[in-house]
Ligand SMILES: Nc1ncnc2c1ncn2[C@@H]1O[C@H](COP(=O)(O)OP(=O)(O)OP(=O)(O)O)[C@@H](O)[C@H]1O
């Protein structure tokens with residue numbers, strides 16, 4: 001059911017905050033999985049993808065707009081990708097970065113440092129979506145070049161707060177994702193075809209499984225990856241859920257022991 005790659009590790013202990021990202025194709029089940037993590041590990045901090053902000057761009061980003069009006073950037077990106085992809089990627093990456101840099105809640109002395117799990121990351125923003133939009137011709141070479149320039153600069157400047165110590169990769173066939181996407185029926189996603197999910201699937205595989213993608217951040221490149229096969233329905237199967245949660249916990253321990261974590265064992 002699962003496959004791991006990356007650096008080895010041992011048992012966990014208290015240390016600096018541990019940051020993991022939950023990655024995977026559209027509608028593979030990340031939000032569903034995150035809820036399960038929340039129920040199983042109530043002390044973990046789970047950060048959902050800021051999709052609501054993309055569907056309703058907050059007024060703070062639109063000073064000239066009439067009160068009450070809203071802009072659905074997600075819809076604009078899907079409807080007119082060549083026009084809006086660069087704008088979308090700047091906004092999505094900024095919103096992910098803000099979420100990553102949120103100050104952690106107060107911690108009592110002597111209590112363990114927290115585990116954070118982010119739904120997608122500033123890394124999938126670049127290595128899955130922006131890269132794919134460039135390869136599909138929706139980002140101009142100039143736009144892709146500028147995106148990579150500021151992305152690399154910001155993430156290097158903001159280290160170590162932008163480092164991730166491990167990845168949970170939810171994997172299902174693009175066909176299964178399409179089935180779930182259609183069942184969920186988010187209005188903006190009506191035009192998504194199997195081909196797009198196949199492209200995103202291939203980008204995930206190159207980045208997280210085959211490791212053939214050029215990744216420009218050494219710590220993230222070598223962080224442990226847990227591949228979880230979620231082709232089967234885990235929503236309604238307690239036994240499958242139990243196995244997935246044990247695997248997620250084991251990955252947190254491995255990530256804590258990895259060299260990118262400030263307190264490796
Ligand atoms: N293992 C599963 N088996 C069957 N259905 C599932 C499974 N996981 C999720 N679903 C269903 O698939 C749909 C998409 O799931 P979910 O919203 O969790 O996906 P997601 O990966 O968070 O999507 P996005 O990429 O848009 O953020 C939902 O209707 C959910 O109930």
Ligand SMILES: Nc1nc(=O)c2ncn([C@H]3C[C@H](O)[C@@H](CO)O3)c2[nH]1
Nearest residue numbers: 026049051088092124125129130189
């Ligand atoms: N272009 C693009 N870039 C991103 O970084 C990105 N992240 C998520 N998404 C899309 C997938 C789902 O429809 C919806 C919710 O995940 O938003 C993205 N689209």
